[in-house]
Amino acid sequence: MNVEVSDADLAQRIAAGDTDAEAEVCRRMGPRIRLYGLRHLRSAATADDLVQQVLLKVIEALRAGRLREADKLAPFVLGTCRMTVLDLRRSARRQEQLLAEFGADLVPEPPPVPRLDGDQLARCVQALKERERTVVVLTFYDEQSAAEAAGFLGISEANVRVIRHRAVQQLRACMGAAA
């Protein structure tokens, strides 16, 4: 099954009982759901749990033909992600129950998050201008908003954002050049 198969085709085939299409939906959507989980749950393990739970709910819905517009698979998955994250936050117990009930069979291997050369990154950060380095450290230490750095530096949050983006751009170039 290749990238030419549309989400709508997959949804219709799953409703007709095609298990290959189910596997393709898991392969296609699993890594995307995991990214959503990483962003909102900040934990690789909990993001993996989210993948399991969302895929199970989605596949069940598709099997039952509950997706009324077949071309709306991605928005349906996103909506399920949002609801499931809310559930996860509300109740850790519910998460454990779902996992105990279903298992890991449907979960595809996620693409790995690339690893960086830490020593090279340190050299790149140390090569930034002082103001940029300060903004990077204040921002990424514990993911503070721009407000603290803005207050400290006596500049606007918009300016902090510009400095941060410029610094990240330079770091990408520096890391790319080193690769």
Place this chain on the structure above:
Amino acid sequence: MTAPARADCSNPIEPAVLVDYWLALLPPPEEEAVEEHLLTCDRCGDRLRDTIALAEGLRALARSGSLVVVISDRFVQRAREAGQRVRQYAPPRGGSIQCTVAADDDLLVADLAADLGRAARVDLSWCDRSGVERQRMTDIPVGAGTDRVICQQSITFAKASSSDTMIARLLAVDATGVERLIGEYTFNHTRTIPG
């Protein structure tokens, strides 16, 4: 069944937006649009993974204490609240202080009181015991309305250093490059870590 090639993206998410997305800094409508795109685009998903790797690397680096960087008082406070062991030295202006670093310290911080006044640009110069400059931090960020500069020194370097003296000089630099000494601070480091 082989994995298909990544489809091209005709409307890739800006790198800056991906960083803001990861840092949860986007307004809700923009965040929603990004998530809708990511649920249909593996190319941008790959780019978000690169962004996450960079962000995680920077977080680890920021927490490692190995950078030489000007930081805020609030940053030091947060590090303490997070359970990091912070060794902070505040020598008097024009004076000296005895200092060391232990094996289980996480951050090493110099706290330099100074009248920063109306200096357009402030440099922080690190010199050896004979006054020869070894490192200059040019145009350091100076906190609004503050009367001190807090500079993190590399804990990694300090732990490996033998006993030595370092002199920090805060310099006001005008538009023509003329320097004026704001304050000088001497750190007499004694190595206490065996080896």
